[in-house]
Amino acid sequence: VSAASLISLRAGGTSSSAPMLRSEHVLLLLDGNECLHRAYEALTKQGVRFLNASGEPNGAVRVLMTTLMKLARDLKVTHMAVMMDSPCGCGWRRAACAEYKAHRASVAADLRSQFALAREACDAFAVPWRMVDGYEADDLVGTYATEAAKLETCMVVLASSDKDLAQLVGPRVRLLPYHALKGEASLKHSMDASAVEAKYGVGPGLIGDYLALVGDAVDGLHGVRGIGPKTAAELLKAHGGLEEALRAAAEGRVLCSRGAARVARSLAEAAEETRRMRELIALRPVPGVGAASWREDFALAPRDEAWLRRA
Secondary structure: OOEEEEEOOOOOOOOOOOOOOHHHHHHEEEEHHHHHHHHHHHHHHOOOOOOOOOOOEHHHHHHHHHHHHHHHHOOEEEEEEEEOOOOOOEEEEEEEEOOOOOOOOOOOHHHHHHHHHHHHHHHOOOOOOEEOOOOHHHHHHHHHHHHOOOOOOOOEEEEOOOOHHHHEEEEEEEEEEHHHHHOOOOOHHHHHHHHHHHHOOOOHHHHHHHHHHHHHHHHHOOOOOOOOOOHHHHHHHOOOOOHHHHHHHHHHOOOOOOOHHHHHHHHHOHHHHHHHHHHOOOOOOOOOOHHHHHHHHEOOOOOOOHHHHHO
């Protein structure tokens, strides 16, 4: 069972045909929790269950490590790291919104046991990983991607199908959805700013505003009633951003090609809730992680062959 086929389920997106920048450094950042969840769901649907010599489930970890090695090879990665969610969850998001991820079923025991094993496997493969209490993997990805993108000779690749991460895309940051891992992974299949706009109707700088309007079912965040993707994109382009659209709605001057009065009422009624959704969607910089030292901390290194033989 190939890693690409296992984690590409339900993934979609638009690839970029823009010319690639020459890069001395290629930094791969991967959301470990997302990959493990996708792998476990795919294996379960296919009725496949991998066990190690001790009888412990390890299928999702196999897929995670296979994916990392495939990407490192195909993309000629010079640096990489795996970001993990805090086990205690993101406290401030839950405190701000009780519905945040509340709809998700509890993690199956077979998968729960693999999170710690995934961190061990990363250590054995000499793949750095980061996890900080109170923060999600997305926040860590954003922190390191923003720092690394300051270096003109670096290309940052975010291996994820998470819509939230599209807000990070820029001249030196690309989003590589999991569906692009079928066959040989290539930066030609990654999403640049133009690909993000082609998919969502707005550029990376407005993705957070867009998700606040349409909602994000994956995280249990509802959008504004009666506003779908096309209307959201039209509003944001016409007004320049979420705050401007909300102010226009309060003044009854919404620019919308269809049902402007209805849209204005919906926006006005949901203004405070929409602002709260926007705050939850924003990626928060994680303090004290030494992001500036990514070149030293995330450089490729020899793996632990003895651990691999035991595992």
